[in-house]
Every structure is written in structure tokens, then in C-alpha cells.
């Protein structure tokens with residue numbers, strides 16, 4: 001700790017030397033990766049943009065200017081000023097104060113009008129209230145989870161401040177060991193899909209990328225990342241980075257807090273909200289099914305307090321010799337490709353866990369340009385030569401035909417989906433088919449966590465594809481708010497739907513490993529009029545994978561009891577909607593990624609797929625390729 005105290009003192013001295021005394025700086029502290037400067041005359045610093053910019057450049061740190069508490073207007077007065085300055089058309093829905101860091105949280109239907117032209121209104125707000133405005137969008141659909149996350153952060157603001165301070169001191173500690181090598185250890189999700197986790201180490205730092213569960217497995221040895229590997233130690237862990245909110249990438253994360261981890265988690269804001277939702281749901285489902293519960297909701301809360309959200313493209317110091325940047329991965333809302341710049345120019349690595357290298361209805365394709373790149377880790381979920389997906393149009397036509405045939409014969413269409421990602425992509429597709437009269441206007445029921453995930457999606461439109469954003473903001477058409485969608489509230493309503501008229505049902509979980517999709521399947525499978533449509537990857541050993549094999553009957557384990565279910569319904573698989581790259585897109589990505597890396601690692605796929613892709617890419621690009629196994633450690637440089 002002494003070492004970081006020394007660093008902080010140096011930073012303080014430099015800031016004080018380079019700012020005018022009239023700024024009246026009262027405190028300088030680390031706030032996670034940023035340096036917070038408290039001032040009794042913050043306007044001098046804020047108005048002089050170059051001063052702060054140059055300071056940040058000299059110190060190579062991000063700087064945030066905050067007002068000293070003594071000069072802030074009272075909350076009542078500040079609220080009045082906000083109400084006066086912000087035009088009524090902005091439709092402000094809530095104003096909250098966080099005195100610990102001097103922020104006003106303003107939620108508005110049209111946040112752009114709170115910000116004003118080139119931030120003019122915000123600047124006036126700051127100079128008149130001496131509070132720092134933090135503006136967010138009122139979700140058009142109410143999201144329970146975003147409310148919960150905000151409440152956790154708000155109620156524990158003082159604790160959060162302490163946590164960020166501690167994290168900051170650790171990030172900015174003086175480097176003790178020169179960065180002479182970089183190693184990665186495969187802890188999970190290598191030659192398999194599920195429990196993704198990679199440990200990256202330098203002599204100075206230890207970083208974990210993803211910490212997932214394999215929901216299809218039942219024993220501790222196969223379900224969770226191999227944190228028992230000798231290379232891993234929770235005490236030495238500097239940071240955890242989460243690529244996206246799917247449970248196979250973040251489902252085990254709260255466990256780290258249960259076992260004493262006190263460091264930060266870096267991810268995008270959308271992932272942070274989505275993963276909290278999925279972790280809480282995971283606990284609920286596992287509890288109901290009598291499965292192993294590796295952590296509790298207390299650990300999830302602790303995780304929220306330690307999460308540092310980053311925007312795409314924002315370069316952040318996460319340890320003395322590692323800088324992180326997140327880039328769009330095109331897989332699900334907020335999903336990221338992780339780029340790490342190690343040892344001040346020594347080595348650069350990108351981790352492309354689940355990514356989509358194709359334009360989808362929901363998202364733009366994955367980023368493939370990096371400032372520097374020596375090693376690339378990329379997924380291989382669809383890495384076999386036969387894993388070629390039809391075009392978006394073909395997939396939509398195939399789905400349209402299945403829906404029309406099923407509805408015309410008086411049946412129901414069941415689509416098991418992951419709550420986050422495919423569900424929203426399909427909502428757009430189905431809404432489009434209905435609005436163009438290409439399928440009958442039947443109700444589309446959303447069961448499980450889907451409507452909540454959709455609400456989170458509508459709250460973070462900045463992550464959506466350009467085209468969809470234009471549609472929502474400029475044409476005023478938000479497909480997620482269409483009339484056809486109905487949220488299913490509980491078992492009673494579910495039973496009514498099962499007995500009711502033809503309809504489309506989207507339900508979680510996507511692989512029928514639990515949740516309402518299993519219940520619908522059980523009750524709808526005996527009727528040949530109905531159809532089940534798989535639109536996402538079905539994990540080995542999952543109920544979904546077994547049903548896909550077109551068997552006549554199947555054993556469903558429910559609440560510890562085995563039940564035999566006859567399958568009369570039609571079973572379809574439409575693969576074009578996947579959020580993963582198919583074989584062609586994977587090859588294209590490896591070919592187009594720039595600069596071209598020296599080493600390629602194929603991860604996140606069944607063994608044969610990782611190996612097949614490694615071999616093809618080696619022949620194609622003449623680069624070193626490898627498909628590491630779980631528990632392997634590889635020296636990168």
C-alpha cells in the first residue's frame with residue numbers, strides 16, 4: 001500500500017503544480033481507474049478543457065473533476081435549477097442526488113434535451129448547481145433489474161466510494177516486476193462450450209477474462225472454471241473482465257466475491273445490467289431444481305458494487321502493466337471483444353469470445369481493427385466445415401414457413417430462447433413478419449426473463465445497430481413496443497396459453513435446461529399440430545440437443561423425478577439466427593482482422609471444431625494456430 005501512497009502523492013503534486021491556485025483543490029483521490037479532483041472552484045477547471053486534457057495526457061490517467069461538498073447548492077435548490085433549466089419536452093422522470101461523489105442522476109425520456117446542444121445545458125447545470133449531472137434514459141419498458149442495480153449503487157454509495165478508492169490504489173501501484181513474459185492459462189471453455197474462463201498473467205499482474213458456468217453439467221469438476229489450477233490465486237487477482245452477460249461467461253463470477261475477491265470487474269454498462277439479471281435468475285432456477293448453489297444474492301450485490309462499466313473504445317489502466325479496451329462483438333447487447341495492451345508496447349492480445357461477424361437485425365458486426373495485435377483468441381462454436389449458416393433472409397423465410405404451417409393447422413409455435421440476444425433478434429424478425437402481413441397477427445407470448453431482458457435492451461439503445469437506432473429515434477418505431485408482444489405473468493397464465501388459441505411462444509431457457517420452456521415443451525409435445533423451433537446452439541447433454549435428434553420420446557427430469565414425454569410435435573432447427581459467427585464468418589474474421597496476429601488460439605467450441613478450425617486457419621494463413629485444452633498454460637512471449 002505504501003507504494004501506491006507514493007504514486008498518489010506524486011500525482012497530487014503534479015496536479016497542484018499544473019493547475020491555477022484559484023481552482024482551490026481540496027482533495028485528490030483515485031476513483032477506480034480514474035483520478036477524482038475535488039475543487040472549490042471547479043468551473044476554472046471545467047471551462048479550461050485543455051488544462052484537464054493536458055494533465056490527463058501528462059499523467060496518463062483519466063481525470064474527473066468534482067465539486068467540493070461545501071460549495072454545492074442544497075439538494076432542494078439544485079433540483080429547482082434542474083427543473084428550470086431543462087425543457088419540459090425532455091420529460092424528466094426522476095432526479096436523485098449522490099452526495100458522496102456530488103452527482104445528480106437525471107433520468108429523462110429524451111436525455112439529449114437534458115444534455116443540450118454540444119452539452120450546453122449540462123455545462124450550465126454544473127456551473128449553477130455545483131453538482132455533476134449524470135444523465136440517463138428512462139426505459140420505455142420498465143426494468144426491474146435496472147431499478148434494483150441503481151438502488152444497490154445508490155444506497156451503498158459511500159461503500160462504493162471506498163471500494164473505488166481501494167481499487168484505484170491497487171491499479172496505480174508502482175510496478176515491481178518488469179513485464180518479461182505473458183502467459184495464459186485455460187481454466188474453462190477450451191475444447192468445450194461452457195464455463196469460459198481464461199487467466200492472463202504477467203510477472204506483475206493477474207487478470208481473469210470471463211468466469212462462466214456450464215449449465216448443462218452437474219458435477220463441480222465440469223460445471224465451473226478450474227480455479228483449483230495452481231496458476232490461479234484469488235489474492236493476486238488484479239481484475240476480472242466479462243465479455244458478455246451469458247451465463248457460460250459470467251455465471252460463476254459472484255462466487256469470486258464469496259471467496260474473498262475484493263477487486264474490480266470491468267464490462268460494458270449493458271452487460272453489467274444483463275448479467276445481474278441472469279445471475280439472479282440462475283439462482284432462482286437452480287434453487288427450484290434442487291441444483292448446486294455456488295453463491296447467494298448477497299454475492300451478486302457485492303459484485304454490483306465492484307463493477308466498473310466501460311464504454312466501447314475507452315482505454316483503461318487495469319493494472320500497472322495492462323491496459324484494457326472493449327470493442328463491439330456483435331453477439332448480444334453490450335457484448336465485447338477484449339483488447340489488452342501489455343507492458344507498455346510489449347504485447348497485445350484480443351479475446352474474441354462469442355462474436356458475430358455479420359450484420360444482424362439487432363447489432364452491427366464485430367470490430368476487426370485494432371491498434372496492435374500479436375495474439376488472437378477466437379471462438380469456434382460453429383467451426384466445422386459443415387457449420388455454414390443460411391443468410392438472414394433465408395433463415396427468416398424458413399421461420400416464416402414453419403410459423404405459417406403451424407398456425408394454419410391450428411397449432412402453437414414454441415421457440416426456446418436465451419433471454420438475452422436471440423430473443424430480441426427474433427422479436428424484431430417476428431414483429432416485421434406480422435407488420436408486413438407475412439404471418440397471421442397472433443399474440444406472441446414472452447415467458448421467463450425475456451421481457452425483462454427486452455426492457456434492459458430498450459434502456460441501452462446506444463449499443464444497437466445503427467439501422468435499428470435510426471428506426472427507434474428518427475422514425476419513432478420501436479419494434480420492442482409492438483402490440484403483438486405479451487409478457488406472461490405466471491403459471492396460471494401459462495396454463496391458459498397452453499389450452500388457448502394458436503400463438504407463438506418464446507420462452508427461456510434456450511436449451512431446455514430449466515425454466516418455462518421445459519413446461520411448455522412437456523405440455524405441447526404430444527400434439528402433432530404444434531411445432532418447436534430451435535434457433536440457438538444446443539449444448540451437449542442438454543434436453544434441447546436430445547429433442548433435436550428427432551426421437552419419439554424423451555425423459556424429462558423435473559424436481560428430481562424422471563418423466564417420459566412423447567414427442568408428436570414437429571421439431572425444427574433454424575440456425576441462421578445465431579449470435580455466433582458461422583464457419584465462413586470465422587474464417588473471414590481471421591483473414592480480415594488487422595493487424596494480422598502472429599498467434600491464433602481457437603477456443604469456445606467442441607473439441608473437433610476447435611481442432612478443425614485451427615488446422616484450416618494454419619493452412620490458410622500460415623500462422624501459428626493452436627486449440628488449447630482446459631488446464632493448459634501457454635507462454636505468449
Ligand SMILES: [Zn+2]
Pocket residue numbers: 244246331354
Ligand atoms: Zn454468448
